Amino acid sequence: MTSDFRHQCITPPYLLERALRSDDREVRQAALNTMLTTAHLRGERAVRAAFPGVATPGNARRTIYDCRNTTSLPFAVLARSEDGPESTDASVNRAFDMLGKTRDFFQQVFARNSIDGHGMRLNGYVHYGHEFANAFWDGREMVFGDGDGRLFSDLTGSISVIAHELGHGVTEHTTGLEYHNQSGALNESMSDVFGAMVEQWTLGQTAEQADWLIGREVFTPQIEADALRSMKAPGHAWNTEKYGKDPQPDHMSKYVNMPDTYEGDWGAVHYNSGIPNKAFYLTAATIGGYSWEAAGLIWFEALKASNSETRFQEFADTTYRKAGELYEAGSAEQMAVLGAWQEVGISITGVSAGLARARNRTAGRNGDATAAVRALTAQVQELSRDVAALKGRVTAGG
Structure with missing residues (x-):
């Protein structure tokens, strides 16, 4: 089974499941909305995989679309293009700028022309769904939710998240690591590696200066000093009464075995990464x-x-x-x-x-x-x- 049938989302299923048990009704509702939308995406992706498209060459040009809080990409409206003016929408501009920084990183550091190495266009969609607490790469474009303001804020707010998702595209166009079990955990890990490097490159940070956190700007915005994942200290990215403790292992002796299903995180790919x-x-x-x-x-x-x-x-x-x-x-x-x-x-x-x-x-x-x-x-x-x-x-x- 390949990654063609699976959206690679930044938010691991275990976080949404924990949010469903929250005593905060709004947090529970946002988690439920996100899970239902993600389930819809899995079906949609399977249909699209049956009719594979070819990556569109375009000198890595960026185009950002506004979904206007719907889940319909075909009906999203153009919000900003490579040669167009800056938008009045902060989410549009953040997505545009960070797609550009990620593109420039791969070009300048690894001499790679866009995600596929051949100038693939970079299309981004913002304001996807209602309080959608996720961001994903679906094999053709980047999609960002606005978050619910509690578990997640606007997903365009973190360059490590954006570079992580585009990193899935790089992996897809190099080795195509299958998105389950250990190959899937490597797929997730490579995206975290890309996310961390792009952020550090953008900030001019050395390995010693960096905090090695993924998504700290957008995860639990009301709680400081936490993140989706810590590459420096897996298992210690977050620890709250509301959402529990980061379950990532940092050693093979703690390797997590789970079913190769959505509920099992496709064999614990977000855990074992x-x-x-x-x-x-x-x-x-x-x-x-x-x-x-x-x-x-x-x-x-x-x-x-x-x-x-x-x-x-x-x-x-x-x-x-x-x-x-x-x-x-x-x-x-x-x-x-x-x-x-x-x-x-x-x-x-x-x-x-x-x-x-x-x-x-x-x-x-x-x-x-x-x-x-x-x-x-x-x-x-x-x-x-x-x-x-x-x-x-x-x-x-x-």
Whole structure:
């Protein structure tokens, strides 16, 4: 089963289900409206998948439409075009600007011409539905709800959300990771990776300066310091009396098994994406500097080298291999990748698990994970220098 039949929405089903149990009648109603609309979308997407269209080339031109709080995309009205004037509608302008920033990121950082690599037009639809607490990529366009003002505010308000959804399009046009189980969790994780990188690139933030939160501007706007997800600390993005606690795991020992259904989050794709998310954060933080440079390049090249059914182990192995190809075997970048995956419970195939034990001894049982990976990198680099020096003495001695 492929992602062709599934809208990739920013709001995980478990959040809406919890909102349905809220003692706030308006929150319950907004969650119900969102779930009913999402169910309608699943049927609509299945019909559209039976008549596949071709992505429209157009030099990555942006066009924003206003749904006027209906769920009919064909009857949405033109609100702003690439060459048109600025709108008086803030949602229209935010969507337009952030689609542009995401487009520019892929062009300038990865030399990619729009979502499909061939100048695909970027169409966005705002004011979708009534209090629709979601945003999604449906394979052709971006769609934004206004939120209910309590669980979510206007979904155009977060660049990490917008870049996340457009990231699904990039994945669809590279490997087409199937949207269920581990491949689906990787699909979700890659979108979070893209979302974080685009935001950090826009703000000029280093990996150390960034907060690594996805959707903090639009999720529970009345509650500060929370977000939909934390790549730095999966499972700790939010913890409220009303909505419970963030259920994302950060290690394979906490892997979540659920049915491959909508109610089961297609095999827990929004849950288990926390594991590769943490691996990317650790890699970027250990290497240092900007996340979109070494770490982002490694992840993007690994994505392109994957296939539709790639699982965590295969992807981890590919990132390790790509790091070696891009930055040499045994480089600090490759060791950062190795240590990051080991930290989330995935050992690189063919690499001694003793490296992980050495890292743990160096950092201490309760040591900081990033410091532990740095220590491992330093150990391997020192070993490489010793080997090089030994070879030099042997050569000099004839």
